Amino acid sequence: MAPEYATRGAITVKIDVYSFGILLLEIVSGKNNADYSGNQESVFLLNTAGKLHAKGKLAELVDERMIRYNWDQANTVLTLAIMCVDLSPSIRPSMSQILSVLEGKQTVEQVSKEVNTSA
Numbered sequence: 485m486a487p488e489y490a491t492r493g494a495i496t497v498k499i500d501v502y503s504f505g506i507l508l509l510e511i512v513s514g515k516n517n518a519d520y521s522g523n524q525e526s527v528f529l530l531n532t533a534g535k536l537h538a539k540g541k542l543a544e545l546v547d548e549r550m551i552r553y554n555w556d557q558a559n560t561v562l563t564l565a566i567m568c569v570d571l572s573p574s575i576r577p578s579m580s581q582i583l584s585v586l587e588g589k590q591t592v593e594q595v596s597k598e599v600n601t602s603a
Contacts, residue, residue, distance in 0.1 A: 485503075486498070486499040486502035486503065486573070487502075487571050496573045497573075497578075498573035498574075498576045498578075499573075500579065501568050501573075501576045501577065501578070501579060502568060502573075504568055504579070504582065505564075505565045505566070505567070505568025505569035505576075506529075506530065506565075506569060508561055508562070508564065508565035508568065509529050509530065509545070509562070509565045509569070510529065511561075512545065512546055512547065512561055512565070513529060513533075513545050513546065513547055514547030514548075514549060514550075515529050515547075530569055532545070533545055533562070533565070533566060537562075537563075537566050542559060542563070543555065543558075543559075545562060546558050546562075560585065561586075564577070564582060564586075564592055564595075567596065575599060576599070577595050577596075577598075577599050581598065582595075
């Protein structure tokens with residue numbers, strides 16, 4: 485659930501972007517957003533992704549069952565997902581920008597610059 489909705493009940497055009505980012509993280513990692521270990525401690529995928537992104541180790545997030553994959557494509561999707569789950573809705577890309585990256589028309593870097601200059 486997007487933080488702006490969870491905390492303030494605010495509905496923005498970027499709520500779906502946030503949810504799409506979570507979905508991308510779940511697909512590439514092969515994990516649910518909240519996994520519960522045997523001792524009932526929850527490990528949130530979003531927290532793990534944020535920590536790995538900060539350390540420059542997003543590759544560790546890729547599902548180990550994916551034996552053959554293109555790292556450039558996985559990195560693009562994971563970086564895009566990180567952008568989508570930003571706490572600030574104004575920093576998240578639009579769905580049209582996301583589509584543009586997924587279709588290969590723009591790079592994540594180009595969209596990031598666009599988002600940061602318009603925010």
